[in-house]
Amino acid sequence: MKNSKMFVGIFLLMTLFAACSKDDNTTTPVVEQSVTGEVSGTWAKGSIIQVKTDIIIPAGKSLTIEEGVTVVMDTTTKPEIIVNGNLYVLGSTASPVKLTVPEGARITKNKFGKLWGGILASKTCSELVISNAILEYGGAVTTESSTSVKQGLYKAVSGEFDPAIWFSNTAGKLVMQNSTVRFWQDDCTYLEGGSIIFTNNTFHTTGESGGEGINIKSGCVADVAYNLIYSTNTNALKLSNSGDRTPQAYVVAYNNTIVNTGWRRPTIKGGSIWLEASVRAELYNNLMANTRFGIKRDVKKPEDSRSKASNSLYYSYSQEGATQFQPSAEILTGTNDIISNKAGDNDPKFVNYPVSTSQSNADFSTSWDFHLATGSPALNKGITTFTRNFKDGITINGQTYKSPEPASYIGAFGVK
Template sequence: MKFKQLLTAATIVLMVFSGCQKANIDVDTSPQNGSAMGEVSGVWAKNSVHEIKGDIIIPEGKSLTIEEGVTVLMDATAKPEVVVKGNLYSLGTAGNPVKFTVSDAYRTPDNKFGKLWGGILAAPTCAELVLDNTILEYGGNTTSDASTSVKMGLYKATAGENLPALWFSNVNGKLVVTNSIIRNFQEDCTYIEGGKIIFANNVFYTTGVTGGEAMNFKSGCIADVGFNLVYSCNTNALKLSNSGDRNPQAYIIAYNNTMVNTGWRRPTAKGGSVWLEATVRADLYNNLFANTRFGIKRDPKKVEDARSKNDYNWYYGFDQTTVNQFQVGKNDVVTGGTHDVRGTTAGDNDPKFINYPLNNAVTSPDFNTTWDFHLQGNSPALGKGTTGFTRFYKTGIVMSNGITYTSPEPATYMGAYGTKL
């Protein structure tokens, strides 16, 4: 009898242990409120809350659709990663966005550069990824040997790397990031290694402790990048590179973006607004640089493709130091076109934002959400842009869920925002 009791107890313990092991590696959440770690797929329903207790993985061949108003609440102790081997569709709305965040107690000034969860890491098997009206905040944790991304060989696959908010790595994949906000991350906001790509109507701010770009594109990327606002990222708003030797050659068309105070917190002179390198092909039009460091700059040792173009860009500097450093012939600044507006005296070419103090400290990463970067009706930056170029995705990128995403039409005003309707 005693042996039978011991055997029964041992069986129960084994079953409980097996159940716990299963729960840690293969748990999906319900469509409604729930908690998750391990494998997830299906639909997370409108306005639900999902507490992420450990790393989650969307398996290859499966998809996770996140509906409007969903809060994906990351455990700031576990610091989970989101690994996408299948497809991810995060589909918020302007009035009801999806949010990847942490609990209120952690959203403090002391945590302004995040590090409280990892990032969204899309493996080469991820065919489609959409972030539409989605907020990513307070992430960018540093990897260790125990990190799922390191064990799976994802991103840079080494311990000690600061994760980006978003990594995508399928040269044959489709990536759309639109109407979204990325803020409060330790280093890069995005690190993109291939794909058919649209980045449009996004806002990036309070990112990068000692380095990091807002949008970092490598070889294999064919991208339309338009109508984005980047405020005071540590280094470049746009790092455009053909590094990695993937096909096709990186070709980025960046237009109607507003860059403010970017690059001044970089401890070295590598870049600050747009950085071109390693035979990247880049066409740059209608971009507005306000108090940014350098403007469009190249790596003199690894220059861009000679077919690259830039013209119809607007430069403003509140003080003479800023104006001096974006002059052609200095600091490896790239020669622009005949339609560029680039003054030589402090205060030339004030774009006349509706509400932004142009004398604001250029080294401050803090962003005020009441600022308004639309142009006043008497702005000299109105009507100075061009629409005479062809973008990649005028007819759109079609996703397997039936949604088509089109890169926005270029505007004749400079920057991301015209006058307010």
Template sequence: MIHLKQVITALALSAIVFTGCEKANVDVDTSPGNGTAMGEVSGVWQRGSTQVIKGDVVVPAGKSLIIEEGVTILMDTLAKPEFIVKGNLYSLGTEQNPVRFTVNELYKTDAKKFGKLWGGILAAQSCAEMVLDHTIIEYGGSTTSDASTSVKQGLYKAKAGENLPALWFSNVNGKLVVTNSIFRNLQEDCTYIEGGKIIFANNVFYTTGVTGGEAMNFKSGCLADVAYNLIYSTNTNALKLSNAGDRSPQAYIIAYNNTMVNTGWRRPTAKGGSIWLEASVRAELYNNMFANTRFGIKRDTKGPEDSRSIISNNYYYGYDQTTVNQFQPATDIVGGTNNVRGTVAGENDPKFVNYPLNTPTSNAVFNTAWDFHLQAGSPALAKGKTNFTRHHAAGLVLNGINYQSPEPSAYAGAFGVK
């Protein structure tokens, strides 16, 4: 068996490439490592320190906050702070010492497994750059009120009664990289992205969504590469891809080599599924694995995807006949080319190293000992497509570091053979 950090290690070795090591000039915080924060913050939170967030914090426009490896950002569960970014944010953990946006261990109970104990990371349109690398975001997603800073400042949906995403990014001219990170124990959307040049790679999403919520929710203005992510049992979709919002450029999402398991079953409505396409989004979907998920790829028939979209070389598995039946192409269920999609329960077993395929589809509890690598001889090997162009193959430079979207693999899903 393999632990989650080992899974992330394997992905990191096969994916994101970093070039360049020098950081941009930033304000330097020379205060002692540990501290408390409320109000404006910038500079550097020193490696290994604990920062107790007593109320809403704001990274001011024109300023940067660098969070070094091993920093714990501990949210006050009574204040339920919002982490607002008007400048730049660089959360730079490592495999051994991730950055953690979290709450006191006392509050991590089963009754609170879907979080809502603090707000989220909310990046205003003035945020030019954000990196979340080896960062854990958990127990967030609280509900706004008229008194919320985000409501008063017109951020996110700017109204009371909204469940906040763990991450909101809104600058169509900005750059966002989320890699090697974990989103878990959240009430609603893990991410809600309304623009930018974007890479989401090598991340894990689980135990999210009470009555709604996607793992990755992209709107107009986004040019995104999404690869090598593991998404387990989101309430709604693993990926919601939409051109809603009338921002330029048109949303164009290239998603490849992702593994989705049990997604969509806890929201038994039209939108509960795995990948949802709507509102003229342009999408390219390759080498994705759908294991016991609801639907696979589904479109809004009243507002379908751009006709230039490409769906190819995706892989489907269903343990029971009910699951297999709802994979089959129809008006609203997207087909595509060169897909592996059987018609009989149990067909095309991907042969995961360690995951019970008979796990109930309604299960939302994630076991970090599970291993979604493929065994030698898996039929999912050599089913992928590699000759397509991704947005950010040359990379996105943030804070002096070049982050490249990973190259596609010839297997289906996020994990090949060890």
């Protein structure tokens, strides 16, 4: 009897241990579900969500997408995600959220996406967070049957390519951090209002025949920092006060690394950073390597006179590129810039990126490393004394997101 009781006790203990191990090792079966129409609540960690048609987060409701969720868009219906309420995409470094298409559609011929719409947040959306997420293969063209067209959102007409993110509430709050937009048809973002932080993101292989990386209009107050923007079709940053919304567009963009942008634009508009229409912009510590132009302005509709630019580094392996960096009526002169009129000068000494890579190249290798090697002219050449818009942060859904401190180096990445 004693041995029997001992056996039962050991069995129960082993059963309890096995149950705990199952929970601790996350062996819970993956949940897969299909969605259409109105959605809200939580998509639980590790789920697979099949989006069959346009989905809508209703005004007054929220959707939270937890880490490790894969959202698979139907490439026949090419859904849009309409956010009339709030959306919180909360991945982690180890387990990002992925908004993508079926694996068989992730192929070279679809390099510029156009297989689903984008995240379109209306004026009733007050909070949007994209953290540790990957958005890929989107930018579908709108039609008369698109929910965005029917609801009068974005440009509210058929024939427009959806951006990855559209945000329009001037009183709203938007944070995108530690995320990637890639394989996108046109604009990565189109922002028409809000208090905004974009930091530590990567944008690459976007814009087949047009399109910007971060496209900001009137109504926005934004900090844009520590982003890597590679081979957008047109500009990495398009900063404008167009649209006659309040407040005036005011952007502090600092410590960004911008590579190969503008060369695939069929006209000469594309470059690195574009300023227009009385935008108030402060630009510091930005590294521009093999971009088509330096910081360029619309001479007919220039930036606000309070705008500032300083401590930029320019590098081009081609003489054409170096020539197009030179200050002129169109190319903004910054203070303490590192600039030369000679090809090959100011090599930033990236840890692992061939700076002679074709300027029109749009293919991106995850093996590249844009940190700075010892001896880089970008080291210890940054400025840290400026004020960013959201030093004290933006509070969304109970969490405060702060614009990071500026660095003493130029670009998004220092020494490893």
